[in-house]
Every structure is written in C-alpha cells, then in structure tokens.
Amino acid sequence: xxxxxxxxxxxxxGFPSAGSGRWRWLPITLRIAAIVVGGYFAAAGLxxxxxxxxxxxxxxxxxxxxxxxxxxxxxxYLVIALWLTAERSLVxxxxxxxxxxxxxxxxxxxxxxxxxxxxxLP
Amino acid sequence: MTGPTFRESMxxxxxxxxxxxxxxxxxxxxxxxxxxxxREIDRWMMPMTRVPLPAEPARLDTMMASIGKLIxxxxxxxxxxxxxxxxxxxxxVYYRDKSGNSQRRHIDPAAGAVLPDQGTMGGxxxxxxxxxxxxxxxxxxxxxxxxxxxxxxxxLCVSGVVIHKxxxxxxxxxxxxxxxxxxxxxxxVAGVLGLPFHFIxxxxxxxxxxxxxxxxxxxxxxxxxxxxxxxxxxxxxxRPAAKIDANSPPVSLDLLAAKAVEIxxxxxxxxxxxxxxxxxxxxxxxxxxxxxxVTKASDPVYFDLATGAVLSQHKSSSIIATERFISGMHFIQxxxxxxxxxxxxxxxxxxxxxxxGFLFWLxxxxxxxxxxxxxxxxxxxxxxxxxxxxxxxxxxxxxxVNRILPLGIAGRASVEFWTFYAVWVLTxxxxxxxxxxxxxxxxxxxxxxxxxxxxxLNAATTGDHLLRSLTHAYLWGVAGVxxxxxxxxxxxxxxxxxxxxxxxxxxxxxxxxxxxxxxx
Numbered sequence: 358x359x360x361x362x363x364x365x366x367x368x369x370x371g372f373p374s375a376g377s378g379r380w381r382w383l384p385i386t387l388r389i390a391a392i393v394v395g396g397y398f399a400a401a402g403l404x405x406x407x408x409x410x411x412x413x414x415x416x417x418x419x420x421x422x423x424x425x426x427x428x429x430x431x432x433x434y435l436v437i438a439l440w441l442t443a444e445r446s447l448v449x450x451x452x453x454x455x456x457x458x459x460x461x462x463x464x465x466x467x468x469x470x471x472x473x474x475x476x477x478l479p
Numbered sequence: 480m481t482g483p484t485f486r487e488s489m490x491x492x493x494x495x496x497x498x499x500x501x502x503x504x505x506x507x508x509x510x511x512x513x514x515x516x517x518r519e520i521d522r523w524m525m526p527m528t529r530v531p532l533p534a535e536p537a538r539l540d541t542m543m544a545s546i547g548k549l550i551x552x553x554x555x556x557x558x559x560x561x562x563x564x565x566x567x568x569x570x571x572v573y574y575r576d577k578s579g580n581s582q583r584r585h586i587d588p589a590a591g592a593v594l595p596d597q598g599t600m601g602g603x604x605x606x607x608x609x610x611x612x613x614x615x616x617x618x619x620x621x622x623x624x625x626x627x628x629x630x631x632x633x634x635l636c637v638s639g640v641v642i643h644k645x646x647x648x649x650x651x652x653x654x655x656x657x658x659x660x661x662x663x664x665x666x667x668v669a670g671v672l673g674l675p676f677h678f679i680x681x682x683x684x685x686x687x688x689x690x691x692x693x694x695x696x697x698x699x700x701x702x703x704x705x706x707x708x709x710x711x712x713x714x715x716x717x718r719p720a721a722k723i724d725a726n727s728p729p730v731s732l733d734l735l736a737a738k739a740v741e742i743x744x745x746x747x748x749x750x751x752x753x754x755x756x757x758x759x760x761x762x763x764x765x766x767x768x769x770x771x772x773v774t775k776a777s778d779p780v781y782f783d784l785a786t787g788a789v790l791s792q793h794k795s796s797s798i799i800a801t802e803r804f805i806s807g808m809h810f811i812q813x814x815x816x817x818x819x820x821x822x823x824x825x826x827x828x829x830x831x832x833x834x835x836g837f838l839f840w841l842x843x844x845x846x847x848x849x850x851x852x853x854x855x856x857x858x859x860x861x862x863x864x865x866x867x868x869x870x871x872x873x874x875x876x877x878x879x880v881n882r883i884l885p886l887g888i889a890g891r892a893s894v895e896f897w898t899f900y901a902v903w904v905l906t907x908x909x910x911x912x913x914x915x916x917x918x919x920x921x922x923x924x925x926x927x928x929x930x931x932x933x934x935x936l937n938a939a940t941t942g943d944h945l946l947r948s949l950t951h952a953y954l955w956g957v958a959g960v961x962x963x964x965x966x967x968x969x970x971x972x973x974x975x976x977x978x979x980x981x982x983x984x985x986x987x988x989x990x991x992x993x994x995x996x997x998x999x
Contacts, residue, residue, distance in 0.1 A: 393627075401695050408700040420712040421798040423700045427689035428802060430696065431682060435633045442492045442634075445482035465699050472700065 520602030714793020
C-alpha cells in the first residue's frame with residue numbers, strides 16, 4: 358500500500374480530514390458533529406419543508422404529506438450523512454448542512470400558515 | 480494533497496461506526512430476534528396462560544363483565560383487550576390501577592375468568608420494549624439511542640457494500656481455522672445474504688417511530704394539534720367523559736363486534752377498547768385484527784356504548800396505508816410460520832454480522848496494539864464479550880429466575896427485571912477481568928448451563944416437558960422455546976470446547992492479515 362506507512366496513517370486511512378498537533382481532535386469532532394447533528398437537522402428541515410409545501414401546493418392532504426416526508430427523511434438523512442463522510446472539505450461539510458437546515462426550516466415556517474388552511478382536501 | 484477516495488471514507492465509516500455503535504446494535508438485534516417469538520416466550524414465562532384455544536371462545540359480554548369486576552374501584556379512563564389468537568390463546572387486558580399504574584391481566588378464553596397476576600413482564604413487556612426503547616423512558620432517550628443505532632445500521636449496510644470488492648466471489652468463500660479470516664468470511668456471507676432484509680427491517684423499524692424521530696416536522700405541520708393528526712391519519716376518535724354515571728345498561732359488545740365485522744367485510748376484531756367506563760358518554764372502539772394481512776392499519780370503528788350507534792369509522796389513505804404496511808412488515812403480527820422463522824434466523828444473522836465484525840476489528844489490531852501498548856483492543860474486547868455473550872447470559876438468567884421465583888410474591892416482576900441487568904453488568908466485569916479466550920469460553924459455558932437449567936426448571940415446575948409439549952398442539956410455543964434453548968446450549972458448548980481445544984488466535988504476519996481484506 359503505497360503512501361501509507363506507520364500505524365497511525367494506516368488507521369486513519371479514509372479519515373476524511375486528519376488533523377495534527379494540539380488540535381488534532383478538532384477536525385474529527387467537527388466531522389462527526391456535522392454527520393450526526395448537521396445531517397439530522399438538514400434532513401429534518403427538508404422533511405418539514407416538504408410536509409408543509411405539498412399541502413400548500415394542493416398536492417397532498419396534510420397528514421399524507423407529513424407521513425410521506427417523515428418516512429423519506431430517514432433516506433435523506435442517510436444520503437446526507439454518507440455524503441458528509443466522503444466530502445473532502447471539512448468547511449463545506451459543516452457549512453452546507455447548516456445552510457440547508459436554516460434555509461429549509463425558514464421556508465417551512467413561512468409556508469406553514471398556508472398549509473394549515475390547505476390541509477383538508479377533497 | 481488529495482483526500483481519501485470515496486471507498487476509503489466509507490471504509491473509515493464502516494470500521495468506526497461499527498465499533499462505536501456495535502454493542503448497542505447487537506442488543507437491539509438480539510432483543511428484536513427474540514421479539515419475533517415474544518408471545519411464545521410469554522407462554523413459557525406465564526405457565527397459567529398455557530391454555531388451548533376453545534372452539535367456542537368466551538363471549539365479549541362475558542369478558543366485559545369480568546373486566547368490570549377487575550377495574551372496580553379504579554379510575555381507569557380506558558381499558559383495552561387483545562383478542563386471543565393461536566400464539567396467545569388468553570385474552571390480554573390492560574387498564575390503570577388505583578395508583579394510576581398500567582396493569583396487564585389475562586382472561587381465560589373459555590370461562591371468561593380473570594387469571595391471577597402472572598408476576599412477570601415476559602416477552603411482550605420486557606424483551607419487546609427493550610428492542611425499541613432499552614427501558615430508558617426518561618426523555619425517550621432509549622428510543623433516540625435505538626434510532627441512532629438504526630441510522631448507523633443503514634449507513635453500515637451502504638458502506639459495507641461500497642467497501643466490499645468481490646461480492647460475488649466472496650459469496651463462496653468461508654475459510655475456517657483462523658479467527659480473523661473466519662470472522663471476515665462469515666461477516667461477508669451473512670452480510671450479503673441478509674442485506675435486503677437487514678436494510679428493510681432497520682428502515683421499517685425507524686419508520687414506525689416517525690413521530691418520535693422527526694418532532695420538528697410534526698410540530699411545524701400540526702403544531703399543538705397532535706390529536707388532529709391522529710384523527711386525520713389513523714381515524715382516532717375521542718370525546719370527553721360526561722361525568723355522569725351511565726343511566727342505561729350498555730349495549731352488547733358481541734352485537735357491536737358483529738356490526739364491525741360487517742363493516743370490515745368479514746375481518747375479525749383484534750383489539751376492543753372501552754373509554755370512560757361507567758360514564759354516560761362511554762364509547763367502544765373495535766380495531767381490525769391483522770392476523771390475515773400484513774398491514775398494521777386497524778380500521779377502527781367507534782360505537783356509542785349506550786345506543787350502539789357508529790360514532791366514527793376510518794379507512795387509511797394510500798400514503799398512510801403504505802406507512803401502516805411498512806410498519807406491519809416489521810411487527811409481523813400476521814399469521815405465517817415460515818416467514819416468522821425466516822425473520823428469526825435473519826435477525827440472528829444480524830447478530831452474527833455484528834459479532835464477527837467486532838472479532839475482525841479485534842484480530843486485525845491485536846498484535847499491533849500489543850506492540851504499541853495501546854488499550855484499544857482490550858477495551859473493545861471487554862465490550863464485545865459483555866455485549867455478545869453477556870446479553871445472552873442475562874436473557875438466560877431472566878428465564879431461569881422466572882422459573883425459580885414462586886408466583887404471588889411481591890415485586891416478582893421487578894426481581895426478574897433487575898436480575899437481567901445485574902447479571903449483564905457482571906458479565907462485563909467478568910469480560911474485563913479474565914483473559915479474552917477464557918472469558919469467551921467461560922461465558923459460553925455459562926450460557927449452556929443456564930439454557931439447560933431453564934429447560935429443566937420449566938419441566939420441573941410446570942410439568943410441560945418436551946415429550947408433553949410436543950404432543951399437545953397448544954404447547955408448541957413452549958416446546959419451541961425449550962428446543963431453541965437446547966440448540967443454543969449445544970452451540971455454546973461447541974464454541975466453548977473449540978476455544979478450549981485450539982489456539983484461538985493464530986500468529987499471522989501483517990501481510991497475510993491484510994490480504995483480501997477491505998478493512999485497513
């Protein structure tokens with residue numbers, strides 16, 4: 358295995374952003390936080406947006422939209438988490454899910470009143 | 480400098496997520512596999528409920544009279560009764576006692592008489608809730624941990640496929656002899672074979688708890704009107720108590736059941752609930768039994784108890800029906816013995832994947848950690864032994880103590896409960912205290928001893944030994960538990976003997992250790 362020598366590097370193989378020195382725990386902590394917490398809120402934000410946007414657009418009833426979004430949210434979380442693991446830039450891995458979460462929750466809150474009235478469909 | 484490739488980062492994820500979450504995941508898979516037979520475990524642990532299903536089961540009105548006596552003096556806002564099926568031939572009743580605690584009692588399906596408290600949580604109240612909530616109820620912390628483990632399992636399934644270079648070729652590869660290779664080959668074979676099941680069972684398990692795991696989505700969509708969601712999605716109906724005693728005798732539950740059967744085109748009632756008992760606004764809900772179909776949809780019909788009028792009835796929309804079907808696939812309340820056994824075997828295959836994953840992690844690091852003086856292998860090994868053989872010992876102890884404690888002593892169920900945890904803690908202590916090989920071997924012998932004791936105690940205390948239980952169809956559930964315990968004991972003895980007879984860890988050169996392995 359070229360380019361990998363010594364036990365540390367062998368065991369950090371695949372570690373997306375290995376740090377060094379005093380702060381070497383920081384990148385890994387940030388990365389795990391991005392995957393677990395950032396990924397979760399990004400998925401929750403997208404699900405919330407879909408749960409209010411679908412009824413607001415008149416495509417689905419409120420309960421149907423909510424259950425469909427919540428079911429798909431697990432798959433969204435999975436895809437986002439895997440991407441955050443593979444993403445080479447730690448900055449992007451932290452910023453993008455936060456931006457998705459803030460943007461999606463913000464939009465969802467704006468749309469929510471419209472969805473509550475559009476909730477009962479024939 | 481280039482970063483790691485996609486496959487390398489998936490390898491990193493698979494290795495470390497597996498080691499960190501593996502112990503929790505094993506507990507969930509173990510308890511989930513046992514939950515496939517939770518009703519049978521109930522019969523095993525509650526000997527008085529081992530009764531044949533009568534040809535002519537007790538009328539619902541007889542049952543209601545028995546329950547009326549049972550709840551006398553309590554303020555229970557509701558009781559519900561689960562109708563008998565061949566896996567659980569007694570009627571199960573749930574209500575709140577004088578102190579407001581949830582209680583469960585069983586009713587003889589032939590005579591309608593309430594059986595004494597069985598003094599155990601059994602399979603349905605200990606093993607099954609452990610599977611999804613770890614009995615950590617504060618802030619739903621148990622459910623959240625299980626959710627985290629579930630999401631991790633999905634990530635492990637995907638990353639496992641990505642890092643596996645030769646899925647087809649490795650399918651025919653099982654190198655027995657060296658722990659490291661055997662465990663990797665077993666991990667791969669069981670992993671690939673079980674992959675569709677493990678992915679779907681995990682995802683469906685998560686989907687059952689959508690309202691726990693996505694509270695913000697529920698909050699933004701329905702706000703504080705949770706009840707409205709349950710009404711729109713599942714047809715839940717409720718009305719407050721009138722606070723006046725009922726002034727007319729209740730209509731016959733059997734008549735209401737007949738009406739419900741008509742509405743369901745022949746479907747049978749599975750759960751009968753009665754709300755506000757004794758009150759003028761008392762009402763009944765009938766949920767359709769799902770013994771004959773996969774879905775968990777209950778198509779509830781609500782009746783006014785004073786007049787018998789239908790208050791509400793419900794049929795799921797297509798999306799809700801999809802969600803109920805997915806949940807039903809996970810719950811397997813339908814009647815299908817072949818599928819039930821397949822669920823059980825594939826569930827145990829999940830346990831094997833997790834355990835062999837741990838073994839591979841340990842064996843590929845053992846020498847290097849010893850050379851560098853790192854504690855990793857020692858710590859993970861203790862964790863592995865305690866969480867794999869340890870939880871099996873604790874489960875066995877739970878069964879054994881159930882057959883030792885006499886019925887009727889105070890706090891019997893909680894003695895069983897705490898025995899499980901005390902024994903589990905002891906197995907971790909033992910695993911860290913003893914050298915690895917002895918720890919595994921001794922715990923395997925403990926499993927065998929306890930399993931055989933459980934079978935013997937069942938025969939001694941109930942008289943339902945295998946000769947008897949196998950020749951009476953209504954005791955087959957009990958026989959099944961006994962047989963699985965004996966098979967388990969046999970496997971445990973084999974493993975213990977093998978560990979005693981051969982050196983478990985063959986010295987391998989680093990080059991050999993890495994050959995053909997996806998893990999670095």
